[in-house]
Amino acid sequence: MIDIQNQSDTRDIPLEKVGVRGLEYPVRVLDKANKVQHTTAKADLLVNLPRNFKGTHMSRFIEVFHKYHTNLSHKNFLAMLEEIREKLDAERSFGVLTFPFFMEKKAPVSGQPGIMSYQCTFEGSVSKEGSEYFVSVALPVTTLCPCSKAISDAGAHNQRGVVKIRIRYTAFFWIEDIIALAERCASSPVYSVLKREDEKFVTEQAYDNPRFVEDVVREVYRALRSFRADEDTPLSFFSVEAENFESIHNHNAYAYAEYRE
């Protein structure tokens, strides 16, 4: 049967990325408390395409991903990308995996357990020269406005916000540790289950810890600068963004910073 994709192309235009997007699959990732976590993911899998090839072979991406989907540790994610690179005869392969990551969390006073969901992303690229790998996590938080508190006779506007952290992975770390570190940097963490004694606690905690969106980014930044991955490895690159779903506006407040060695 004729292989059109394999034909040569004379337009002399190399493509940075070619592949599949939006593949939805059940996956298993590492879990600090339970060793393995079942979740569901969307995957983008890509390679570069040299100028002289007409097309890529899309089915091979799925075949390789299918082999790895039940064990997507950081290490295996890169091994999967390397296998895609080889199977597609490419110089470079890329992958993005997005999934909800779940952790049990106890209410701060009653200890009532509930499960929290955090949006995570693995992004990797692999070539003969080496690999680059980034792990991201987005976590909901409470923020209480310092300005509103300072100028008002009582109360202070507060809201749900989301903090997104993106880290260049050079040594192993647990996503759970990043989440724990960042939740301490907002006015208060958020929870799945709060009984009345817990609600009193988080309300007062937020009121006692007013934070602008700018403050949240700076506090997380400071904490990540001190963070150490396995074997005491400091982070070589990270970015932090925070977005507040302002309770007094219909638009959001936003701040972003990044760190490079």
Added chain:
Amino acid sequence: MIDIQNQSDTRDIPLEKVGVRGLEYPVRVLDKANKVQHTTAKADLLVNLPRNFKGTHMSRFIEVFHKYHTNLSHKNFLAMLEEIREKLDAERSFGVLTFPFFMEKKAPVSGQPGIMSYQCTFEGSVSKEGSEYFVSVALPVTTLCPCSKAISDAGAHNQRGVVKIRIRYTAFFWIEDIIALAERCASSPVYSVLKREDEKFVTEQAYDNPRFVEDVVREVYRALRSFRADEDTPLSFFSVEAENFESIHNHNAYAYAEYRE
């Protein structure tokens, strides 16, 4: 040229609805302050299909809508549906139009002007027996939790929420009047622009008006029951829902009620 859609169908299955969805168009709607408002809409346009026809003629929906898109008053929206019904030889036609509706709003103390956006929907159906028409509007508000305020030594959790109102249209009313009525029922309205003196005002206003999601629904319900459309016409049906993007949780609090004469 053969007309496959017009062929007869022997499966003996009538279809409630057939047509086009997700058509994106610029439209003009009525505006209390400026007579006409330019906005952008997504439209679904449908008819029933009797058991003996194989298919409908999709292009006719667009042709009729194209004629009307620059003047979609309530009256014209129904006239458009009636014309679709006739052009498609159907017993019944349906239409849903969703669009952001804009209003200038001044900050409560400084008077600083900004534009607010409210998601609106027109839903109509037309047959020989008559027509049904519903107008919906979704508006962002601030809600402050009465429980959190009562049990905490200071502060109270609050958040952005959204109130959705759906009204059966039997006599003319302005969307602007529904928005104004509903915004008074939350802990505070939200604004596009707030200077510091305004932020103090809305923070204190919300703190003085704690409202559960249940309270917001009941307050809007009460106000709508007293509302009068043109010529002093009371509403014969409406529903109210409120959803809070809880600042202390990653899920939302929700309440819903409906009224029928």
Added chain:
Amino acid sequence: MIDIQNQSDTRDIPLEKVGVRGLEYPVRVLDKANKVQHTTAKADLLVNLPRNFKGTHMSRFIEVFHKYHTNLSHKNFLAMLEEIREKLDAERSFGVLTFPFFMEKKAPVSGQPGIMSYQCTFEGSVSKEGSEYFVSVALPVTTLCPCSKAISDAGAHNQRGVVKIRIRYTAFFWIEDIIALAERCASSPVYSVLKREDEKFVTEQAYDNPRFVEDVVREVYRALRSFRADEDTPLSFFSVEAENFESIHNHNAYAYAEYRE
């Protein structure tokens, strides 16, 4: 500690629904091939609120759901709703659970395995008088236009479409069986992995089976009318909708039908 929610309300407005929305959790559901399937879900959990109560107790919804999330068979989903009803002292409880449901599917010629994802929904309501329960599934398909084929010298426009089926559950059935039944009703099923010999097969299969969006609905309707749940129980209610992401337009074609005994 004061219980504001428990206070009496004098506005005399009962609320149809009060509760939580958008709770994201890992869940386990039944799986025909593997007994149990791990997936991730969004849940809405609600009860009615009588006119004389000020508010509901939101944390109890999560507590009950947390108990059940690892075993959400049809039976347990209703048991969970009944327990919510009791814990909240309500006349009626409601629940909606939405999740991707996964099935392995082999390519039609090469037999290459891949995993397909189908959006599923459980919707239930429970009161002392009894319960109502609906199971929905959305499946992607290929549709090829009969008109385009008939009038063109070569080729025919085709596209991805989605078929949504909603069934009143009165006796046990497997979601897998509904998916298999419905995929046969389009021009062709879609697959995760297709090698070249498979691509030839599905291209020709679709060309040999042209189907309007109206045809797909009628074919699925006809198949569901003959479908039997456990103990040879026919379905008492179902609806079928199909939506084509038309390859020649930027809007979609849509059809909908429903069946009632």
Added chain:
Amino acid sequence: MIDIQNQSDTRDIPLEKVGVRGLEYPVRVLDKANKVQHTTAKADLLVNLPRNFKGTHMSRFIEVFHKYHTNLSHKNFLAMLEEIREKLDAERSFGVLTFPFFMEKKAPVSGQPGIMSYQCTFEGSVSKEGSEYFVSVALPVTTLCPCSKAISDAGAHNQRGVVKIRIRYTAFFWIEDIIALAERCASSPVYSVLKREDEKFVTEQAYDNPRFVEDVVREVYRALRSFRADEDTPLSFFSVEAENFESIHNHNAYAYAEYRE
């Protein structure tokens, strides 16, 4: 009244970006056929924040944007960013504006008019050293698979796809010209209204012009390399991506390339 934002910050962490996101506004942009086009936009407006300031003044972003929203030509968009930079005392300001852009388009044989919608984005940054400005447009197209056509006895799978083009703006050009150029590079353009004679035309046109997602990117790339903005200015940077909503899969095929002088 105390100005908390203006206080000094000792954490020594500069923020790359601080501001507002998701502001929804009616706007007017340039239109080749009608001089001005009314549409609706979402805006992100940001500045950098030096290490020694605690916070930014969010209301000023809205005040400046409000002044400009009725006339957002390319020139005014940058003038608006410069005014934001000054009002916020920042070194650098950033803005992203996303909106549907509408064009009338006639069916290829019948000449029937309909309106098409294209997602557009303006992205700019302004500092004392100068400015950078990018204009993006996403357009729906039809693509027909060359492999499927070559290996099948009849027919070929085809689907809606979307082409996204991002251009560094250095001299004036019309978005309309970019759209016209890119639509010619797919298997066929898509339309709002197609009568039967038009449907025959586009079906046959697509069948005669099979294009992989890779081909579409290369064809657009080639056309943009030859494109000239005002005063015969070639483009100094652009990127092209194409994504096919594959009719035979539930995931998408994707290709990306970029050009730099």
